Amino acid sequence: MSRQYQFKLVLLGESAVGKSSLVLRFVKDQFDDYRESTIGAAFLTQTVQLDDQTTIRFEIWDTAGQERYKSLAPMYYRNANCAVVVYDITQSASLEKARSWIRELQRQADPSIIIALCGNKTDLEARRQVTQEEAKKYAEEEGLMWCEASAKTGEGVQDIFMAIAKKLPLSAPQSQKGQARAGGQPRGVDLSSKPAAEQDGCNC
């Protein structure tokens, strides 16, 4: 019998690091060279096949990176099961920003949230400012998943979401399906009953 699980995923990170582009690549396998910056929060869904029996449906909130909308971010990461915090490997300041998002998530979000730190724009290797070692070391210290990807070439994009899907505890009953977007009630899957799997760097 095939089962579908539903999880809420939120993308955070500084403006212009490529959050929306990563989602567009993941959901529609497309890329825009000139994409308008997100003013708000877009909602998209995508399903990944974990194995013959199991599919995972991600409900993705792609949020605005601009500082002025920061106060609204908690509305989008609350009850999220997983978060992808994105930085731009060509901008070391964007990693700093990512660190501050991670601190905020650790403090404010659901304690069982799975956080992945993702360096985008590996196609711009020549302009790299953030070394793999630096980011990986930070991720290990904080117990985060880590990976690099390029929304432009598509390299590593599917892997991020697949790795997260594998980490998600599938103990939740199927009846949870459809809850994530229901209004008013607490959303998402209750992860507190079982300890989340160990969080370490992913293998991608």
Next chain:
Amino acid sequence: MATSPNANEIVTRLLRGSEKATLVIDTRPRTARDGASLQTTQEPGSTYIRKTRRVIAVVSHDSNGALYGGLFIFKWSGDALVLVDTFALSASFEIHVSQVTSSTSPTSTNAPLKSSVAHCLVNILSDGREFAFVCQEDQAVALERECRKLQSLTMTSEMRAESTQSWLAAYSPPIEDQRIDDLALSTAFAGSPGDEDGDAILIRDHWIQQQILASRDAFSSPHKLRLRVGTFNVNGRLPDASIKSWVQHMGPSADRRKPGILDSPDMLIFGFQELDLSTSALIYSTSTLLEDTWTSAIMNCLEDTGGSYVKFASCQLVGMLILAFVRKGQRPYISEISTTYLGVGIMGLMGNKGGVGLRFRFRNTVITVVASHLAAHDGMMQKRNEDHREICNRMHFPLRAATPAEAAEPLRPVSSSIFESDVLIWMVNCLLYLDNSDRAYLNYRIELPFEDVMEQIVESVAPRDLVELLQFDEVRGVVTFCSPLTTSIAKCLKETQASIQLFQRNADYFPPTYRYLLNGTTIDSKRRPAWTDRILSLAHPESSLQQTKYESHPNTLLSDHKPVSADFDLETRSVDPELQRSSIATILSSMSRLPTQANSAPRLSLSSKVVEFGNLRYLETSTQFVEILNKSDRPCAYRIISPIEGGLIAPHWLKISPIYGIIAPHQSITLTLTVFIDTSAATELNVGSGELDTTIVLHVEHGVDYFLAVNGRFLHTCFARSLESLACLPQSARYTAGFSKANETRPSTIPKELMRVIDWLMSHPIEDRSNELFATSSDLELLSLIREANTEDPFPFEDETRWSSVDITLAFAEVLVLFFAALPNGMVPSSAYPIITGAAEEDDSELLEHLSPVSVNVWVTLFAFLQFACLQTSRQEVEAKRIGECRPL
């Protein structure tokens, strides 16, 4: 504990599972048998106490073992409690209990029995908000203890976890909110879009209705229908000649080709009660003998008017009868005639009480007429209400299919409730008494079917099920009931927030219609007179039903009741079905591509991402527009949602319109943003930096939340500030962003802004127009010039030609009233209220001891000016009254 179990129960019911009320104090006055009345309502000057009679509840909230406390203040609304305010029991919360000395005890002037109970004044302070009330000493002590206990628990919890008062947000007092819209959309906020499928359908259907309405001239044309409705309890009598005035009515002709010619109505519908008083009439009777008699009597009257009429429908249940007539030429436009009846008499079945109904379509308008006869006699109000409800719920009209094809339709509705119509006219016959005491007026109001009708409409109309949406508010607007409004009743209605103007416009005045001596115009002195016969009407907001006349006919002598009639003008439309079908099909097909799932929602483009309002002044309106373009080739449904859970979609000072809608492909709509800083907003903003900054969240169903930032700068003002803080300001209030109380500055004796206004008033005589002082409504621009004048400069009226100098001075007086009305806590502190209300035996002069030094100075100056003004005018009471009104007691 002298807690009413009733209040306790109600409060508990209002709370969520994670909260419990640890203490509930009902500060309602006890009844005499409780022996401890705080204040009897008859006592003069009790207004303050009565208005502030509150239920105070201490509530604890359990969040995973961490306790948070809150103080809830409720007011009574009938037997229900309405939340007025909440205070978090956090660090800034203060409670002060002071014993009211025996001389100031509100009960000291009452019976000796009552003075044995000591009373305390309780002051609550939190974040600059204040609340005060008087209660019994033991209650006050318990309250203080409970508050302090929970406060320390709350502070402990806040230290461990993040400080959260979000649980309290769920209990924000009912406030006028744009979210409460007529569509009943699901609860949604940023990150939680609610039931998007359902909401999109509601928004779409609303849009379709609007579009059909807007395009209806393309497929239909209007026709006026003049309708006369009459009700008559005939007391078993047979018709005589005196019914003529009830039946006949001449008005301006509906026919446009005959302007200025008086003509009789196009349609007449009459309701009768107590047609037959014989015992055998208690069972269902099918005899048409009486019906025929009345029909021919009415036809005779109508023939006199020269019109040619036919009876097109009738329906009888024992003594109740509806007869409907129409001008011969109009008969072809009537279709779908359906009649019904419902007995609610003995065993809920017998036909002596109950109602008869008639439903038909005239051109495109569905009209329902109900005539009901409800339980008689005083004290049977409950039975009457039940009967009324019964008729509302149980009366259904069978709907017959017009063609075999229609009959074969699978989901064809087979019956219709009385509310599923465009126009509902209700002839009510029941006893509603009125006597001279105010109390009876109140009973009269409660007994009015009016409220019952309202309640029923809310109860029996599930908007989604209905073909026509009946909107509660608008329905209220068109309910016209025909009571003669005396001043007292008008007052009662005002208290229930009913719009009295509406009733005055629609209600004509006529004497009670019951009970008269037979064959006369004399009221039977053995029975209390009453308006038992009335005609209520209710129309769908989109129908144009206008009541033109409402009257009784005292010269009709045959019954102990007097007949009542009402005339209406109704706009109906003749529809070209072919054009209508294609027009509606076009509208519907444009909506077929409305997105129903994520990833496919259209992208919008907002003409600006930040709306800059610039400088915003107190009491001035400022408007900005944002164009929203749908860039895709699919329509999109949007709505504005709150940026936080349980919050408003925008702060009070900001109004957004429209808050939901459809944007057609490649089309744009204009979002209107309006800022208005009223006194309560100004009070808050005067304290802070004045920077207004908020984000509007525009949600596309199944898609993106767009953020729209709104910025503005409030120009600080001397209005909506306390006298004390104003006196402390080192400079003009305009330049005091973030300035609170400066210790280094010596407070001036009186705010200079106020002094400037009073100076002007005293140095500019208003000559013979002194009786207009405080009674004018000046030019808004002039008022704004005075309000916004810089304190450092003279008023800019030296070479003024636009207004006369007297007009300017009168405007100054108006600004003075505004100044006092806008004081955040009034001039008189709550501790002095017992003196004002006359509850304390202190000399009035002792009042000044309760005032701050600045307030005393203002008080003295103000009264010096008033005295000066009174000397100049012959209408001294005017000023005293006007100023008295603005004291926020």
